[in-house]
Amino acid sequence: MVEKGVLSQSKMYFHTPSDFAKDALFYLSYSGTFCCSNDYIVERNNWNSYLFMIVKKGKMRIFYEEKEYIASENSFVFLNCYKPHKYQAEEETVFDWIHFSGNASEAYYNLLYEASGCVFSIANNYVIQDYMTSILHAAKENHVEEDAVSIYIHKILYELKKKSSEVDSLQFKSILEAINYIESSFHTQIKLQDIANCAGLSPYHFSRVFKKHLNCSPYQYLINFRINHAKELLQNTDLSIQEITYECGFNSVPHFIKIFKEHTELTPKKFRNLPF
Incomplete structure (x- = not known):
């Protein structure tokens, strides 16, 4: 050779x-x-x-x-x-x-x-x-x-x-653990590292695997879950916008209104007044 x-x-x-x-x-x-x-x-x-x-x-x-x-x-x-x-x-x-x-x-x-x-x-x-x-x-x-x-x-x-x-099967089990953590802790200031720890993966690898299985990033999943919970509270409770903001894990009312409008094209107040 x-x-x-x-x-x-x-x-x-x-x-x-x-x-x-x-x-x-x-x-x-x-x-x-x-x-x-x-x-x-x-x-x-x-x-x-x-x-x-x-x-x-x-x-x-x-x-x-x-x-x-x-x-x-x-x-x-x-x-x-x-x-x-x-x-x-x-x-x-x-x-x-x-x-x-x-x-x-x-x-x-x-x-x-x-x-x-x-x-x-x-x-x-x-x-x-x-x-x-x-x-x-x-x-x-x-x-x-x-x-x-x-x-x-x-x-x-x-x-x-x-x-x-x-x-894939093992990865999906890890992703389910992460989803359970997100949905039980969404009202707190959780970070990517916290979610990745639940899956037993590094933040980079976890983000890649998460997006592969759910077609969105962990952050997008968290925000979507918070927005959906906010919609439920707006329609089914008399909680104030400020109370809903912190109940859903947002750190300020202006930030909550901005993110909510980006996802729904409506302010929380206008969404609450929609006839369903």
Whole structure:
């Protein structure tokens, strides 16, 4: 191997896919097992394939779409190499890899990346590792049965999709905890950090996950809940505007009136007088 940082015990295999495979299957192009020093770095604007990588030892740093990921031992990386990307070994690292493509690759990638990013933990998933081993063994023996390899790749994608669904389920439970906190504490001066703590996530990650599931930010959800509660009080009680302001968690009457009007195009007083 002449590539910088790739050690001599590394292996690389080549396969030229058939026209049928290109038309109908997930198809293999390159694959191998690399043993690398921390000098190993790959940076490309475009490489016409998708990449599967299993980190067996060490640590890789991944840069993709202005985000940074760490892939440590027992991590699985799925990258769209048609877009600019970079990855580098942070220490002595061993990883299995395949470059592949196929008609459904982009759709699967977009689905998985949107849900979970490009790095997955597979510490307890031996099925994915077995499928990768089977693909590499076929490539090493120069006996690639294209239909079988396509099935292995599809099964890996299926396993990743299941993992993403599990992550979504856990995330949604965290979001429900946060919603319960918002709806029980909306009348106080709660902060984003307080809500994120209920979900067990950092404020940045929590905001991203919250918006993914509810199509609004945590702040927007809080304001909407306060406004809806204010509407109920305006229509169903004789509380003054000032009392409703503080009951709904707003810190001043002018601020309450401003936010209420932004959401309803009416002042609280005009809303109270509406005939329903």
